[in-house]
């Protein structure tokens with residue numbers, strides 16, 4: 495049953511009042527990252543609606559039906575990617591790069607949206623003197639017992655009462671896409687950064703341009719109420735009075751990295767041309783039906799009567815993928831390297847998630863790879879298990 499949810503009639507980036515819907519999906523699970531101990535519970539997960547809208551003025555895309563109460567309900571679960579060696583290597587390189595570029599050795603760094611504190615540890619390893627994490631879901635006091643010295647966790651939201659918190663830099667990774675009030679949040683960041691000289695704000699977030707351009711409908715899910723491109727994230731920062739120091743792509747183009755500082759003399763924003771974004775959203779929307787049809791026909795072709803069809807990843811992309819398909823039962827199971835995801839069931843579909851070694855028992859001939867960034871890591875794991883199977887990056891199903 496569709497729940498009543500508030501509709502965001504104004505653009506959360508620029509405040510513009512003219513927005514146009516371009517992609518809708520009802521009855522999607524409010525969480526893609528949660529895991530459930532039994533399949534029946536997983537199928538009973540709360541559902542919400544996705545109505546992606548684009549702002550006429552600034553080109554920002556957002557889910558105008560996002561309900562923060564449902565978002566919070568879904569956010570109380572495990573979403574760590576730390577079990578992947580590839581992702582860990584990326585996070586460690588990010589920490590080292592930020593410490594070197596912004597001379598943070600021995601300094602204090604504040605992380606907003608720190609989760610369980612994995613990145614705080616990476617920052618300490620990279621030379622940061624003191625790392626403070628703020629997150630309403632931070633596992634305090636459980637986490638504190640396990641925390642090394644010089645790492646502090648605050649289980650709370652980042653709000654105006656924390657503007658006096660002392661640190662030399664603010665980092666924020668994979669959080670801005672979850673924040674309904676984009677302008678309010680970035681304005682707080684600017685206010686915090688402006689309270690002491692030379693403070694910087696360092697952000698990492700998914701780039702939605704590749705999602706829309708590559709028709710990756712599986713990357714659209716409820717938790718992400720915001721879909722930034724390089725251009726719209728720049729507008730968001732500049733409108734909040736933050737000057738961009740650097741803006742680039744990371745992790746094979748999937749992430750945007752933004753480094754910014756308070757602008758001492760903010761100018762009125764330049765007129766915004768959102769033609770590129772709006773054209774891209776329209777093409778994505780126009781191709782949705784054919785993308786789904788191609789995917790399902792490719793899945794049917796891969797699945798033979800006796801073969802299980804398995805996807806590699808028991809997380810968000812797989813849940814997004816199954817939520818969009820009209821025949822989710824074509825997929826029989828998922829595998830994931832994260833031990834916390836093994837032996838559990840995915841929200842909505844109730845799909846079981848196995849450890850990679852279970853592939854020896856399941857013996858699939860074809861495995862769909864939800865994230866091509868992990869192809870090398872997955873191929874090595876498959877080879878180490880002595881398996882002969884074909885890996886299909888999910889994007890190939892659209893061709």
Ligand SMILES: [Zn+2]
Nearest residue numbers: 505508549552
């Ligand atoms: Zn706007």
